[in-house]
Amino acid sequence: xxxxxxxxxxxxxxxxxxxxxxxxxxxxxxxxxxxxxxxxxxxxxxxxxxxxxxxxxxxxxxxxxxxxxxxxxxxxxxxxxxxxxxxxxxxxxxxxxxxxxxxxxxxxxxxxxxxxxxxxxxxxxxxxxxxxxxxxxxxxxxxxxxxxxxxxxxxxxxxxxxxxxxxxxxxxxxxxxxxxxxxxxxxxxxxxxxxxxxxxxxxxxxxxxxxxxxxxxxxxxxxxxxxxxxxxxxxxxxxxxxxxxxxxxxxxxxxxxxxxxxxxxxxxxxxxxxxxxxxxxxxxxxxxxxxxxxxxxxxxxxxxxxxxxxxxxxxxxxxxxxxxxxxxxxxxxxxxxxxxxxxxxxxxxxxxxxxxxxxxxxxxxxxxxxxxxxx
Amino acid sequence: xxxxxxxxxxxxxxxxxxxxxxxxxxxxxxxxxxxxxxxxxxxxxxxxxxxxxxxxxxxxxxxxxxxxxxxxxxxxxxxxxxxxxxxxxxxxxxxxxxxxxxxxxxxxxxxxxxxxxxxxxxxxxxxxxxxxxxxxxxxxxxxxxxxxxxxxxxxxxxxxxxxxxxxxxxxxxxxxxxxxxxxxxxxxxxxxxxxxxxxxxxxxxxxxxxxxxxxxxxxxxxxxxxxxxxxxxxxxxxxxxxxxxxxxxxxxxxxxxxxxxxxxxxxxxxxxxxxxxxxxxxxxxxxxxxxxxxxxxxxxxxxxxxxxxxxxxxxxxxxxxxxxxxxxxxxxxxxxxxxxxxxxxxxxxxxxxxxxxxxxxxxxxxxxxxxxxxx
Numbered sequence: 079x080x081x082x083x084x085x086x087x088x089x090x091x092x093x094x095x096x097x098x099x100x101x102x103x104x105x106x107x108x109x110x111x112x113x114x115x116x117x118x119x120x121x122x123x124x125x126x127x128x129x130x131x132x133x134x135x136x137x138x139x140x141x142x143x144x145x146x147x148x149x150x151x152x153x154x155x156x157x158x159x160x161x162x163x164x165x166x167x168x169x170x171x172x173x174x175x176x177x178x179x180x181x182x183x184x185x186x187x188x189x190x191x192x193x194x195x196x197x198x199x200x201x202x203x204x205x206x207x208x209x210x211x212x213x214x215x216x217x218x219x220x221x222x223x224x225x226x227x228x229x230x231x232x233x234x235x236x237x238x239x240x241x242x243x244x245x246x247x248x249x250x251x252x253x254x255x256x257x258x259x260x261x262x263x264x265x266x267x268x269x270x271x272x273x274x275x276x277x278x279x280x281x282x283x284x285x286x287x288x289x290x291x292x293x294x295x296x297x298x299x300x301x302x303x304x305x306x307x308x309x310x311x312x313x314x315x316x317x318x319x320x321x322x323x324x325x326x327x328x329x330x331x332x333x334x335x336x337x338x339x340x341x342x343x344x345x346x347x348x349x350x351x352x353x354x355x356x357x358x359x360x361x362x363x364x365x366x367x368x369x370x371x372x373x374x375x376x377x378x379x380x381x382x383x384x385x386x387x388x389x390x391x392x393x394x395x396x397x398x399x400x401x402x403x404x405x406x407x408x409x410x411x412x413x414x415x416x417x418x419x420x421x422x423x424x425x426x427x428x429x430x431x432x433x434x435x436x437x438x439x440x441x442x443x444x445x446x447x448x449x450x451x452x453x
Numbered sequence: 454x455x456x457x458x459x460x461x462x463x464x465x466x467x468x469x470x471x472x473x474x475x476x477x478x479x480x481x482x483x484x485x486x487x488x489x490x491x492x493x494x495x496x497x498x499x500x501x502x503x504x505x506x507x508x509x510x511x512x513x514x515x516x517x518x519x520x521x522x523x524x525x526x527x528x529x530x531x532x533x534x535x536x537x538x539x540x541x542x543x544x545x546x547x548x549x550x551x552x553x554x555x556x557x558x559x560x561x562x563x564x565x566x567x568x569x570x571x572x573x574x575x576x577x578x579x580x581x582x583x584x585x586x587x588x589x590x591x592x593x594x595x596x597x598x599x600x601x602x603x604x605x606x607x608x609x610x611x612x613x614x615x616x617x618x619x620x621x622x623x624x625x626x627x628x629x630x631x632x633x634x635x636x637x638x639x640x641x642x643x644x645x646x647x648x649x650x651x652x653x654x655x656x657x658x659x660x661x662x663x664x665x666x667x668x669x670x671x672x673x674x675x676x677x678x679x680x681x682x683x684x685x686x687x688x689x690x691x692x693x694x695x696x697x698x699x700x701x702x703x704x705x706x707x708x709x710x711x712x713x714x715x716x717x718x719x720x721x722x723x724x725x726x727x728x729x730x731x732x733x734x735x736x737x738x739x740x741x742x743x744x745x746x747x748x749x750x751x752x753x754x755x756x757x758x759x760x761x762x763x764x765x766x767x768x769x770x771x772x773x774x775x776x777x778x779x780x781x782x783x784x785x786x787x788x789x790x791x792x793x794x795x796x797x798x799x800x801x802x803x804x805x806x807x808x809x810x811x812x813x814x815x816x817x818x819x820x821x822x823x824x825x826x827x828x
Contacts, residue, residue, distance in 0.1 A: 118773060118780045123760060146747070146772045154750055154768050162764040372521070375529055385498060389537040393529050397521045398493060404779055405493045 081261040081288040082218065084320045084341075088430045092312070092339040095429040098134070098320055100166040100218035101259025102158060105133035107320065108336045108429075110422045111168060111344040112415050116141045117151070117161040120349050121404075121411040124162040130384070130412070131419035134166040134218075136344040139211050140175030143201065144194045148214035156216030168219035168344070170324070171208040171250075171265075174226045174293075185225065187242065205249040209262075213255065221291065222250035224265040229298040236269040243267045244281045251285055263289040263322060270299050272310040279314045290315050291322040292340070296331070305334055312339040329358060329421050330445070333438050336425055348418045352411030355399050359417070362445045366410060370452050371396040384416035385409065456636040456663040457593065459695045459716075463805045467687070467714040470804040473509070473695055475541040475593035476634025477533060480508035482695065483711045483804075485797045486543060486719040487790050491516045492526070492536040495724050496779075496786040499537040505759070505787070506794035509541040509593075511719040514586050515550030518576065519569045523589035531591030543594035543719070545699070546583040546625075546640075549601045549668075560600065562617065580624040584637075588630065596666065597625035599640040604673040611644035618642045619656045626660055638664040638697060645674050647685040654689045665690050666697040667715070671706070680709055687714040704733060704796050705820070708813050711800055723793045727786030730774050734792070737820045741785060745827050746771040759791035760784065 084107075086096040098105045112119045112127055115138045119127045127135065137157055142148060151160050157167055173190075176183060180192035189204030208223040223246045227239040247264050254262045264287035268274030282290060292311055295304045308323070315321055322342035323335050332343055348358065355367040359379040364371070366378070377387035378395065386395065386409035398406030428437035459482075461471040473480045487494045487502055489510045494502050502510065512532055517523060526535050532542055548565075551558060555567035564579030583598040598621045602614040622639050629637045639662035643649030657665060667686055670679045683698070690696055697717035698710050707718055723733065730742040734754040739746070741753070752762035753770065761770065761784035773781030803812035 116772075116776045116778055117769070118778050121779050121783075123780065123783070124764065125760065141776075145776055146768070150748060150768070153748065154766065160766070160769055160772075162769075373525060373528065385500065389499065391529065391535070393521070393525070394492070394535055394537075397491075397535075401491045401516075401520055403491055403493050404496050404782065405498065407779065408496075408498070408783065 080256045080258060082259055084289070084318065086318070088432070090429045090432050090434040091337060093336050093429050093434050094339065094341060095426045096341070098166070098342075099259070100134075100261075101257070102164060102166045102218050103133075105166050106422075106426055107341040108332070108422055108425055109134055109342050110332065110418045111136040111342065112418075113138070113344055113346045113349060114161060114163070115346075116145070117157060119415070121352065121408050122349075122415065126412060127163070127415065128165065130416040131423060132415065134168060135163055137161075137167055137169045137215065137217065138175060139169050139172035139208060139215070140179065142169075142215060143172060143203075143211050144196055148211040152214040152216075158216060166218040167215075168322075168342075169212045169215055169217035169221065171221040171223040172203055172211070173208070173224045174325075176203060177226055177228075185242075187245065189223070205246040206253040209250055209253040218260055219289065220254060220260070220262045222247045222262065222264055224267055224293055226267065226294050226297070227269055229269070231269065233269075233271055233274070236267075236271060237274055240267050240274055240278055244278065247282060248285050251287070261288040263287055263291045265291045265293040265324070266311055266315075267294045269294060270303055270307060272307070275307055275311045276314060279311060283314075283316065287319070289320040289322065291324050293324045295323065296325045296327050296345075301331060301334070304331070305338065308335060308338045308340065329418070330442065332421065333425065333441065336429075337434060337438065348414035349411050352414045353407040355406075355410065357410055358414050359449065360444050361447050361449050364449050366392065366395045366406075367399050368396075374453060376450070376453075378410075378413055379417065382413060382416060382420065384413045386413040455631045455633060457634055459664070459693065461693070463807070465804040465807050465809040466712060468711050468804050468809050469714065469716060470801045471716070473541070473717075474634070475509075475636075476632070477539060477541045477593050478508075480541050481801055482716040483707070483797055483800055484509055484717050485707065485793045486511040486717065487793075488513070488719055488721045488724060489536060489538070490721075491520070492532060494790070496727065496783045497724075497790065501787060502538070502790065503540065505791040506798060507790065509543060510538055512536075512542055512544045512590065512592065513550060514544050514547035514583060514590070515554065517544075517590060518547060518578075518586050519571055523586040527589040527591075533591060541593040542590075543697075543717075544587045544590055544592035544596065546596040546598040547578055547586070548583070548599045549700075551578060552601055552603075560617075562620065564598070580621040581628040584625055584628040593635055594664065595629060595635070595637045597622045597637065597639055599642055599668055601642065601669050601672070602644055604644070606644065608644075608646055608649070611642075611646060612649055615642050615649055615653055619653065622657060623660050626662070636663040638662055638666045640666045640668040640699070641686055641690075642669045644669060645678055645682060647682070650682055650686045651689060654686060658689075658691065662694070664695040664697065666699050668699045670698065671700045671702050671720075676706060676709070679706070680713065683710060683713040683715065704793070705817065707796065708800065708816065711804075712809060712813065723789035724786050727789045728782040730781075730785065732770075732785055733789050734824065735819050736822050736824050739824050741767065741770045741781075742774050743771075749828060751825070751828075753785075753788055754792065757788060757791060757795065759788045761788040
């Protein structure tokens with residue numbers, strides 16, 4: 079056995095459900111990976127993340143290489159041990175955050191030189207270094223270093239960026255040491271240009287990866303454009319390899335992308351929203367800071383089995399946010415991650431039952447009802 | 454049955470161990486009550502507080518009367534339900550925080566008028582209102598409204614304050630409706646003046662309470678003075694009533710006070726320290742932000758069974774504090790509260806075994822060793 083294995087157990091239209099088996103165990107797909115940026119899913123202990131039903135989490139190479147450093151995490155036994163997460167971990171390559179967070183970037187064919195947003199120290203990130211960092215982290219799924227062009231760039235710029243990304247993809251593959259249970263994903267880029275996306279896919283397939291990600295979306299282009307890019311991209315990817323849509327998204331984005339053939343997702347939305355007071359429910363989104371919840375004895379979502387919903391009222395959560403108590407963010411984050419995992423579980427069951435279209439219609443109808451009426 | 458019951462099962466010198474039985478269940482004594490200021494022990498869910506071995510928590514009348522208000526908590530079913538804590542709750546009377554947090558206080562014989570530190574709104578707090586608020590909260594143990602004079606005041610000022618406090622104690626008792634499982638504590642004041650303390654005790658006993666607190670300590674007078682005040686106060690209190698030392702303290706303060714006959718404690722120290730990086734261990738205190746922990750794979754305290762110690766290394770906690778990740782405060786708070794509860798459990802066992810003196814010597818010897826050597 080080399081790489082991980084990916085087994086599809088059922089299909090419904092373009093959607094698939096199955097299992098990714100990695101060096102650190104299985105993850106059911108379609109999977110949503112909570113984001114553990116700095117070796118922690120913000121506001122949650124690792125056992126509490128597992129209790130939501132999450133099988134795999136994401137770590138950010140950019141953050142971890144700056145602090146506490148990949149070398150230190152390696153000396154401490156790897157990222158799984160460090161963050162007390164025994165299950166599978168996917169790490170990004172750092173490319174996206176270098177573009178969005180760092181200062182004074184210089185990109186050359188060789189790689190990127192940047193200054194840390196924390197202390198201004200200078201770092202080099204090359205395809206080879208990105209792969210090495212992820213090896214030191216002991217990541218189950220490693221991502222190639224790519225350049226993610228900002229949304230709105232002209233086609234020539236995107237095409238030049240794509241050439242660089244494809245060169246880096248080859249070098250990333252060359253640098254990656256295959257081991258049982260570990261795998262490397264290529265990343266499709268090409269902006270919102272259908273022909274560039276298809277070029278990207280063809281070039282990546284020629285290099286050959288055990289899994290493929292679609293990057294450069296959810297950067298401002300809107301859901302309709304994102305789905306169109308998926309429509310022109312996914313049919314050209316090998317049907318037996320997992321497909322990961324990076325940085326996406328809302329529960330509705332996920333539903334639409336699964337129906338187009340995506341198997342994996344990550345997004346800060348459930349955790350970031352949990353810290354700012356936005357809660358996801360089967361009846362759409364709520365803002366727990368809104369006065370309508372101040373004396374509401376009902377849970378955020380009566381169908382949810384998380385501690386926030388079984389132990390506490392909307393009124394209590396509202397109070398915690400008003401009083402700026404950290405337990406508010408802790409409980410709402412836990413709820414939101416649970417909501418996302420419940421959503422994925424329901425999606426997987428619907429695919430297995432061959433009822434994904436009905437499920438999507440019913441789920442969207444519930445969302446569109448809006449929140450339960452005030453008491 | 455009226456009031457709670459207090460049963461002493463063993464004595465060792467002046468120390469006692471036993472059980473307080475309230476309307477919401479039992480609490481073993483000596484007890485440490487984690488502080489749940491605004492209806493939350495900061496950074497912990499209620500089930501996690503219970504898992505540390507805490508039986509009873511404290512709520513702050515001042516904070517709750519301002520936000521979300523006692524009336525709202527009453528309409529939502531009381532504080533136990535609101536904060537998901539089914540066990541016993543003790544609430545203070547609000548007097549201490551009115552003095553330390555509010556703006557523009559005016560104290561008269563009738564009570565105190567103050568402006569909220571949150572929004573400047575004006576509130577009245579009288580002995581009768583303090584009792585009524587605690588009834589609305591459904592507090593198992595209600596505290597009389599007292600005036601806590603600032604440390605360093607002259608004796609005349611403290612004596613005048615004591616007169617007011619004793620008058621308020623009588624009015625508090627008159628206003629308190631006795632119910633099975635609920636009780637009212639009087640509060641001994643008198644600053645650092647032995648004769649005023651004794652006067653206070655005698656007057657409170659004449660009024661008569663099912664429990665007595667010692668207030669006005671741990672306000673800057675130092676441990677030696679605090680223990681001296683306990684030495685001149687506690688022998689005069691009824692032996693069959695629980696005694697509560699308010700706002701205390703370090704693990705060593707607690708040990709010394711138990712040996713003088715105190716049964717109950719509360720303090721923000723384990724929770725506040727948990728948020729700032731100070732950890733309590735069997736080898737004394739550590740600052741997890743210190744560079745010596747940056748690559749230490751060992752737990753905070755190898756004898757501790759909390760999640761922070763069984764799941765995570767010092768290096769990880771250090772990283773979380775450096776990265777300002779909320780999980781750092783969450784885990785260290787959980788550890789510190791667990792440490793305090795382990796300390797109380799060990800104290801109770803030592804009293805039962807008649808070995809408290811030996812236990813105190815051995816515990817202090819361990820603390821004085823200082824932290825484990827660096828690797």
